[in-house]
Amino acid sequence: MAEYLDQKKIEQLLRSNVPDIDEVIVEYVQGYLTDAAASIAMTGERDSSEDPVEDLIKPMLEDAARDELKVASLCEEFSRMLTEVEQQANPQKRSAISKLAAPVNMAAQLAQIDKAAKAAQSGTTDLAHAKGRSVASQVDVKKLRKAEARIAAKIEKRGVRSRYEASKLINENPMDDDDLLMRVNPILDYTLTRDKIKDVKLEGFDISYAGKRILTNSNLHLVFGRRYGLIGRNGIGKSTLLRNIAHRELAVPTYISILFVEQEMVGDDTSAIRSVLKADIFREQLLRDEAAINEELKKLEAPAPLDERGEVMSKHEIDAKKNEMGDRLNGVMTKLTEIESDKAESKAGEILNGLGFSSTDFQKPTRSFSGGWRMRLSLARALFCRPDLLLLDEPTNMLDIPAVVWLERYMKTWPSTLLVVSHDREFLDEVATDIVHQHSEQLDQYRGNFQSFWSTREERRKNQMREYESQMQYRAHLQEFIDRWRYNANRAAQAQMKIKILEKLPELEKPEDDKVVTFSFPDPESISPPVLYMVDLAFSYSEERKILESVNIDMQMDARVAIVGPNGAGKTTLLKLLIGKLEPTAGQVHRHGRLRVAYFSQHHVDQLDLKLTAVGHLKKMYPGNTDEEYRRHLGCFGLSGMTGLQEISTLSGGQKSRVTFAGLAVQQPHFLVLDEPTNHLDMESMDALTNALKLFKGGVVLVSHDERFIDSVCTEMWVCADKKVTRFAGEGIKDYKKMICPLEDQ
Template identity: 85%
Template sequence: MAEQLDQQRIEKLFSTHVPDIDSVVVEYVQGYLNDAAKTIAATGERDATEDPIEDIIRPMLEDTGTDENGVSKLCAVFSQMLLDVEQQAGAQKKTTLSKLAAPVNMAAQLAQINKATKASQIGTTDLAHAKGRSVASQVDVKKLRKAEARIAAKLEKRGIRSRYEASKLINENPLDDDDLLMRVNPVLDYTSTRDKIKDVKVEGFDISFSGKRILTNANVHLIYGRRYGLIGKNGIGKSTLLRNIAYRELAVPTYISILFVEQEMAGDDTPAIRSVLKADIFREQLLRDEAAINEEIKKLESPEPLDDRGEIMSKHEIDAKKNEMGDRLNSVMTKLQDIESDKAVSKAGEILNGLGFNSSDFERPTKSFSGGWRMRLSLARALFCRPDLLLLDEPTNMLDIPAVVWLEKYLRTWNSTLLVVSHDREFLDEVATDIIHQHSEQLDQYRGNFQTFWSTREERRKNQMREYEAQMQQRAHLQDFIDRWRYNSKRAPQAQMKIKILEKMPELEKPEDDKVVTFSFPDAEKISPPVLYMSEVTFGYSPEKKILQHVNIDMQMDTRVAIVGPNGAGKTTLLKLLIGKLDPTAGMVHRHGRLRIAYFSQHHVDQLDVTQTAVGHLKNMYPGNTDEEYRRHLGAFGISGMTGLQEIRTLSGGQKSRVTFAGLAVQQPHFLILDEPTNHLDMESIDALTNALKLFNGGVVVVSHDERFIDSVCTEMWVCADGKVSKFAGEGIKDYKKMICPDAP
């Protein structure tokens, strides 16, 4: 009886009906059909409660995006093949009613269900881990889980449930969206994908989010080894595009490993350097295999080693087993040498040092770090893993200037593909080889860094406008001829020809005019000096550890100061002392009796009640004005129309920042103290904030890592480091960068 289906026929069917399907899916279906055929052959009939073709195979094939007609033909043939097995089994059952010599080992048969390939040298490959690093399965896991539940229930009745191994696709712990985004791709053997073409080319795709169209018939082409900067206005959908790529909702080849760094990692008791090393799952698996093989060899060297049945092994069996273990160990050791596993610890330490971690931090548990530092750990894990496609969303937001300089230098040597969302023009100039501009539901690609894009974009827009205006003139000329002569018997044929020309002419769209974004702070009333100063201020959260010592600063209404320095040096603490949120342990902070200070925190988003509207938030925080006045303040920062009446949770990060800026304006401040104000703003908004601060007639104190913003707004710089605050003697931010990083460009 033909319990084993014709594998060559199945492969031929796939190549005929769905030739572009992934070979991993082909292997999965082959294994699943064979197991189903064995089950039918053993029982003599199909289970009436399940249909392996319709419940498992058809949804899986449809989810891969292949031709539906081809899928239907395939499923029809597969159903017939299983029906033939059932008929043969029924015929044999009628003629042979002898008792089985031994019970059918259903567990052994069904344990192979959902296995994509046989055991490899370093473990067992399943559909989730095949072909290099991670394969994002196109299987509908919910449907697969439902089918596995039916199988499990059936085996439970037969008393063999405990030996059944379900698919690893559904056997893993469920992950929420953030865990899934931050999870490093499972790796089987990334050395096997080195010679594959890893370009990403997706054409004609649409993306929507919450009913809003993000991209329409868009195209993206990422060439392996190039570094792409993705830019666009706040709320345009840049992060949504990255998530779609990370979740493989776009057709990215399955052998290309992807890692998206967006959220901070969860904290636990794992030491920082160990969390980075664990990110390379392939290396971790090899080390586990090495330990397991050595343990097995150690057992074989005992006086009377036992086999799997618990019986004493013969000398011949021991020698054969040792040879097998030796071959496997050699293979594992070769792979460890190939990936330079012995250098992993020093490499992880170098990355952590570059991102601002001290050597003393390496053994600290990850849960002891703040959110910003855990975000750096996520970035360190990604850089350590070196995925084929690295996706970064505003990576410089949580970094100080030394770390930004180090990251720029590190990414310039990045050999894989990089796609980074950033509004930091200096960072994009240093890192990007190409720019992708997202606008008007489209993606436009430009060669070169941001500066090249900025000049090329304007020239391209002028050319598009010339083409559009020329076509409009031609259309007007044709239409005028048609209107004039279409009913004239002598000229009617010519008019008809003009109509056809007009119909066939491709319709060009008018290039979109850039909307000018403006921010506006109300004028501050004058107050006489002294306005704000510190005298011999010392502060520490504990007597043993002083953060700031003997600080003396004096600020007037025309002050324009940037405070720079490494993370953890006390910049934010200094701002909190200025606004009175912290009291000095020694010394004095003097604030004018009528002085109003508006403070922008770098964690302002966490302080918003996202269930409220923008207008409602201002009402609760700063009562006493009318709705119209609140909306006027919001409008001064680009939150106009119905946007001000939307729940804050529906706004982008940049729009939430604008709501916070509107709150500062409501306070009618004399001084603006801003901690990383550009973090979530797009380039147009950063320019608008820059202009607004230039026009503001009050004092401005800024903590920022944005070089262009500092140079444009501030007239002096203070360096906060080693517990002291001192005025920088250089000319500007570039001199400061060269001072702290001599090899900075």
């Protein structure tokens, strides 16, 4: 290929125009131009559908160089070099080709811009999702912003008013680049899509992540208005599936609005209620349009209003402009009335109240809330927007029991489609109308809630096993006949027929056996009482922020205590006082001299070094053991084989929790103090943790909102509320739930 282009000349041009260029880019440009030249030489002409210099090389050089003029000149030279190759390969085209330094179809580009602008203005489609996909997850955000800015500039230059908001990067604060919470479909006027069929039918799709196959030839059918619970083991790829749907990597119709709540929102000076109201992009746009039209009408009331050219308008022009503005204003006001814009603030307030925000919290800036409360704000924004397809990833993780109950009741009346990842069986029983089970790179769908799924699944598995065994016997029978009579002249025809039958039989896979997950904590040596108690304890962060007063508790080695209460009442503070992370402002905490306490933090993931392996983390935090011992501890929590040698960043949320549990086991504690330990665990892991805690010979104190977990593990409950900690006199968590969330509140 060297005969077509001078490689040294290309390198000299690159280094002289872009002095700091990376060697990799130099080699890439040389190779790409050489391949393009060879293709031109073989075909005798350049491919009109693409321009390698403009489409690939120029954007790369623009990122590597500061001087855009030099880059433009350099790209012209590269285009000229390719043109010379084309002229040599096809002399008949010499005169026609030489007229252009680079073949650019400007008419097609301008037509495409016009089409995109008109579509954005009408609200019927968008640029990023024109083919049902978004490249947001594959393109560098800074490059995407540059590309969108160029598109917007071209649209503006052609005098077309655009309402393009596909990626929301151009007009927003840079911090919003990381805001993956609000994946809203870019269609602004959602009132125009109400009569469309909004079922989602995805067939034969594959999903991979980090080189690992997540789903293979899978199907997913979501009927509009039904609520789907997505379940499966930790690390199976449930969150990856949601992200692929949200980013439109799967072909969801573009008129279906999607919103994905995955992480906490970015905090800023916006008030809590304003952040919720802003989530409805369509309403915000209408309000901006209303304000702009009113401002325009106000200018027309001036003594001598000027037109766009700066000339005084005539009375006829003023009247015509007023009529035009009036018609636009009527259209905007009709839309605002249709979406009940005047009730928006009360709806937002109702949602915030239900999720635990007090009326005084409404005007607080979002940056003043902790991560858990900002997660609730993200959820509030989603519920306020009411998208056609709402995707939730473990929404109950940061909620207390009253908020979980409120969310269950709210979601029962959810009018559109819901797809929620959750391991809370009570929540799924209350909310889900269907269950989607992800396993073995496939998705199985079941009608009914989780309890119905649990009973149906085993029956389906038995039927699949019977069908599989029956087919295997039939295959064996056919194969035996073929082997016996294949070369017999009298039976050869029958043997051939059996071969054809065997070839046409569908390949059935043996149903997978459920893998049993086990957790194990080492039994501690016994210590004599008293073990752990508090006397007249009080704690406050300041004179104004008193958290606990007059707390008296006594725990022995057989303690199984659940601490419940509203968020912000001091449950986590109480745990930190128990383990000595905080010192009381009054009173006393007594711990036995030989007492070892292991603490599982609600925010344990933040304490992990994601660049380390699981073994490396244990070695760093709890030195003194061999790698084999650390791997054995990890194996006690389902992290066997090579998983312990993977970087923690590649593990799922549940697997990260298991790494933390393995760290607790290394400490050989007498007491386990657990703050929301089930948040990221799958159902099998929750069962394994429940059994491990039942068998553990030491004491257990935990904070959790999971009813089933509390009922299974704990023998007593303490209520932390109103600065007090009192023993609950009822029969269990269900009685407590009825007490704080009476049915008449529905």
